[in-house]
Amino acid sequence: MVAATESSLIQPASPEALGLDPAKLDRACEIVTSHIAGGYHPGAQLAVARHGKLALYRSFGSATVDPSRLVDKRTLFPLFSNTKVITAAAVWTLVEEGKLRFSDRVAEHVPGFEAHGKKDVTVAHLLTHQAGFPAAEVPPECFTDRERLRRAVCEFKLEWPPASRTVYHRLAAHWVIAVLIEAIIGADYRDEIRQRVIEPLGLAGEMFLGLPEAEDHRAAAMYTPKQSEQWPLDPMVAAPVFRRAGIPGAGGYATARAMAVFYQMMAQGGAWNGVRIVSPRMIDYVTRDFTGDLVDDYTGYPMHRGLGPFSRGLTGHPGLGAIGHPRTFGHSGVGTSYCWADPTSGVSFAFLSNCRRDNAWHNKRMDILSTLVHASILE
Template sequence: MNKQGQLDNEQLDRLRSKVQDEVDSGRMPAAQFAFAHDGEVVLTESFGTATGSTLFNIFSATKALIAGVIWQLIAEGSLAPRTLVREVLPEFGTEGSTPEWMGMITLEHVLTHTGGFPTAPLGPPKWDTSESRREVMSRWRCTWEPGTHFEYHPTAAHWVAAEMISAVEQRDHRDVVADRILKPLGLEQVVFGEPAASAEVTPLVALGQVPSAAEMKELFGIENFDLGEVTPDILVAFNEPSIRAVGVPGAGGVATASGLALYYQALLHNIGGLWSPQVLADGTGTIRCTMPDPMTGVAANRTLGLVVSSDDGQSAMRGMGPTVSPLAFGHNGAGGQIVWGDPETGFSFVFLTSAIERNFITEAKRILSIASKAGLATRPVSS
């Protein structure tokens, strides 16, 4: 249902057709999208095996939940962007080969992916408890001086953020996310930690073929590309309830498109007054890192936890498509999950899918197409 005619029906038809084509061709077993405005979902649609209540793994879109908690703690004075990680986690990096650099890492470095430890290892069973996580972190090392280079940290940075949250709050980060974000906002369709283990989540399915050497050579001038820890096999492992239960802070959430769209309405409008207006504006709008992203070659445009579209003509390279405003902010997730909120229109948009596309070139093209059509559907809103 498109409430009050707030969306452009012609553009919506194009969006529906694109998603339905992906489903009909077998490239996408299940999908959902949702638009929200003025604190309400104005349109949600499901495709393939999905229904309106189907939960999806949202992967790195989870990072926005962690950011929401951090912003509250900053406003309360418990943390600050310049807080050194070691002020909160004294053992951090003390046993590794670069203890001096590890001692320089701040919360801002952590949230802007400039800390210098993008592939620091942490997995089962060590990720099960705070004690074992912090013991592993004591041996981490930097690969560059903090603050001098941007490289996306798929999970490591947000494990640090989560441990800082736990240390400040003296309780598990999963409980903090629930008590500070999900429960106050009534977000029953956004699930994190233990509840995600028992939730019925649509299964992830790896599809397609990795890019050929010829494709890679034509597009990038190289024949191989290292995806690091974000591989289809690792992503599909989130089908396991035990992995979802851990509450991986950079990747472990599950949600419906509607639920996540409502969270971004809270970020757009400070629903419930959960945040200091100044800190919220900073977190959703102040770009603190413009160093180039080595994956794309364009400015990373990182805030304390999110990505901002900006007016440099490179919004498409940041996963939001070229049709959102320069003020749009968001954080996508692996597998083609698209999530943004646009202060200019007041709309938030979320697209979720169970397909894990092995060809990241195909995935990038799909994200661009869907995000672009969604942005056009929100412009303009007739009064």
């Protein structure tokens, strides 16, 4: 499928025409600019869309510490855990094709996965981080070897019984989802996610799971906080294997515009530009709160997890905005990014940056920016 041109990906419109307060969006941009000036990160992108139109798409600062490499509208940022929702969307399509159920045990599709007590782990357990093996790891040599990857996840060992606790599975659950997709379809999971989600949305030029070497020049570098006026490179992202592997729970690359479009699809009930990815009922189902007020032992607070994204709920969620509607749903990327949609207003939001800040500072930043965008909704 041919990627959409920039002009056809999503049409721009003024905030006023979309019922948004431009002053609130300008204030959000001022805050991002102040953070760059304050040395919190070298660069960023911010996008806000509503009703299928792009109200704001702004680039800030530098893609690398070389100030001549400015962030522009085609700069690709590492998505980290924002990738999880893209991977989950491919699972949603399999469920709607009758190839899978959320209640299916993984071992029904991946023989051998039942080893080490995992026979009762379901697809829903994986997507809600209740599978029971949050610390399990896949060695880098398995990333692009399908058979070795399958053997690696079958060897995962339970740390506690499935559904007895909720603990963020940083990478493990989505590696299992990758193997599950391959077991059902018989093709590489990266290809399936691209063909089922990325290409139908017209995002093939702005969203990647497995960054081609030819696109490296567009990728923002990723840093850790400044030390003695130097920006240390994040060692994981700096490794070529990370960029190429397309790690299903952390390895995506995209622009903020692409993420705003992805969340517009969900805000519009599973369709974008006349192309339906999944049904409205599916979006309604996967964005429900399946874990309620159950505290996630990793984060220390309730995550209100759906089957892919998490939701704000009545008690709130760090980063989704203090005044957001309870139905607001989205995901974060470790200390760097946040993307969400409010289905009641039709607004989608994406912020991407290139320094891994601590979660306390990042969540505060995102709450402020998200609250401003929620406050911009006037009608």
